[in-house]
Amino acid sequence: MIILGIESSCDETAVALVKDKKEVLSSIVASQIDVHKEFGGVVPEVASRIHIENISYCIEAALKEAGCTMEDVDAVAVTKGPGLIGCLHVGVQAAKTLAFAYHKPLIPVHHLAAHIYANELVVDMKYPLLALVVSGGNTELVYMKDETSFEILGETQDDAIGEAYDKVARVLGLGYPGGPKIDKMAKEGKPVYELAKPKTQGRYDFSFSGLKSSVLQFTKRMERQGKTYDLNDLACSFQECALDEIFSRIHAALDDHPEIRHFVVGGGVSANSRLREKIEELKTEYPNITFTVPPMYCCTDNAGMIGVAGTIAYVSGRRGDETLTGDASWPIQ
Numbered sequence: 001m002i003i004l005g006i007e008s009s010c011d012e013t014a015v016a017l018v019k020d021k022k023e024v025l026s027s028i029v030a031s032q033i034d035v036h037k038e039f040g041g042v043v044p045e046v047a048s049r050i051h052i053e054n055i056s057y058c059i060e061a062a063l064k065e066a067g068c069t070m071e072d073v074d075a076v077a078v079t080k081g082p083g084l085i086g087c088l089h090v091g092v093q094a095a096k097t098l099a100f101a102y103h104k105p106l107i108p109v110h111h112l113a114a115h116i117y118a119n120e121l122v123v124d125m126k127y128p129l130l131a132l133v134v135s136g137g138n139t140e141l142v143y144m145k146d147e148t149s150f151e152i153l154g155e156t157q158d159d160a161i162g163e164a165y166d167k168v169a170r171v172l173g174l175g176y177p178g179g180p181k182i183d184k185m186a187k188e189g190k191p192v193y194e195l196a197k198p199k200t201q202g203r204y205d206f207s208f209s210g211l212k213s214s215v216l217q218f219t220k221r222m223e224r225q226g227k228t229y230d231l232n233d234l235a236c237s238f239q240e241c242a243l244d245e246i247f248s249r250i251h252a253a254l255d256d257h258p259e260i261r262h263f264v265v266g267g268g269v270s271a272n273s274r275l276r277e278k279i280e281e282l283k284t285e286y287p288n289i290t291f292t293v294p295p296m297y298c299c300t301d302n303a304g305m306i307g308v309a310g311t312i313a314y315v316s317g318r319r320g321d322e323t324l325t326g327d328a329s330w331p332i333q
Contacts, residue, residue, distance in 0.1 A: 009083025018307025077310020088326025154204025
C-alpha cells in the first residue's frame with residue numbers, strides 16, 4: 001500500500017510517499033524558516049502564500065523521487081488540523097484536487113496523531129501506550145489503549161513548551177527559531193539561576209507562561225541592578241526548569257498507569273538533546289516499558305508521518321469527501 005501524504009499545518013510544505021506504513025519512498029520538505037526569521041516567528045498570512053507557491057513543486061518532486069506516478073498511489077492523506085487555518089487550507093485543497101482527479105480515497109489526518117505515529121517508522125508500537133507530544137504549538141500527554149484511541153491526560157494551560165523556548169530566545173536576543181539555540185547554549189552552562197516553578201491545577205497538566213515571565217523579570221532585575229549574568233547559565237536554568245515540568249508529569253502518568261507498555265515522543269521539541277538524555281534516564285527507572293524517541297529526520301513537521309498516520313486511518317476506514325476542510329483546533333480524540 002502506497003500513501004501520498006501532504007503536510008502544511010505551519011511553515012513547512014511537505015509531501016511524502018510511504019509504503020506499508022514503514023518505508024518512506026520519498027520525503028520533500030520546503031522550509032520557510034529563513035523567511036520567518038525576519039519577523040521573529042511565523043507570520044500566518046506569509047506562510048499561507050508560500051505554501052501556495054511550493055505545493056505543486058513538492059508533489060511533483062515527491063513522486064519523482066519515489067519513482068511513482070499517481071496511478072501507483074492507493075490513497076491521499078492530508079493534515080486536516082490542528083494548525084494555522086490558511087496553511088491547512090492549502091494542503092487540504094491540493095489533496096482534494098489529487099484525490100478527485102485521480103479517483104483516490106481521501107484521508108484526513110490529525111497532525112499530533114501523526115507525530116505519535118512517526119515512531120512506527122522505527123518500531124512496532126505496543127499498547128497501552130503513553131505519548132508525549134511537544135512542539136511549538138502543543139504540549140500534551142496522550143494515553144492510547146489501542147492504535148486508534150486517544151485520551152488526553154494532560155495538556156498545557158497556556159504556552160506550549162516550544163513557544164516558551166522561542167519567547168525566551170527572543171528575550172535573550174537569540175533570534176528565531178529559539179529551541180535549537182537555547183539547547184546548544186545550555187550545554188555550555190549550569191542551572192545556577194533560580195526561576196519560578198510552574199504551577200498547574202491538574203496532576204498531568206503543564207504551564208510555561210510563568211517560567212517565560214520569570215526569565216524576562218530576571219533579565220530586567222539584573223539590568224536595573226547593573227549586574228551581569230551568563231547567557232549560557234540562564235539558558236541552562238530555563239531548560240532544566242522547563243524539562244523538570246515535563247518529566248514530573250511523565251513520572252506521575254507512568255506511576256498511575258502501570259499497564260503502560262510503551263512510551264513514545266513526538267513533535268519538534270523531541271529533537272532537544274537534553275530531553276533525549278532524560279528519556280534515556282527513564283529506561284532504568286521503568287525497565288518493563290519500551291521507550292522510543294523518533295529519529296531526528298521525522299521530529300519536525302514532515303509528510304512521512306502523515307503517510308504513516310494516513311495508512312492507519314485508511315485501514316480503520318476513515319475517509320474524507322468534497323466537504324473536507326481544515327480545522328485549526330481539531331481535537332485529537
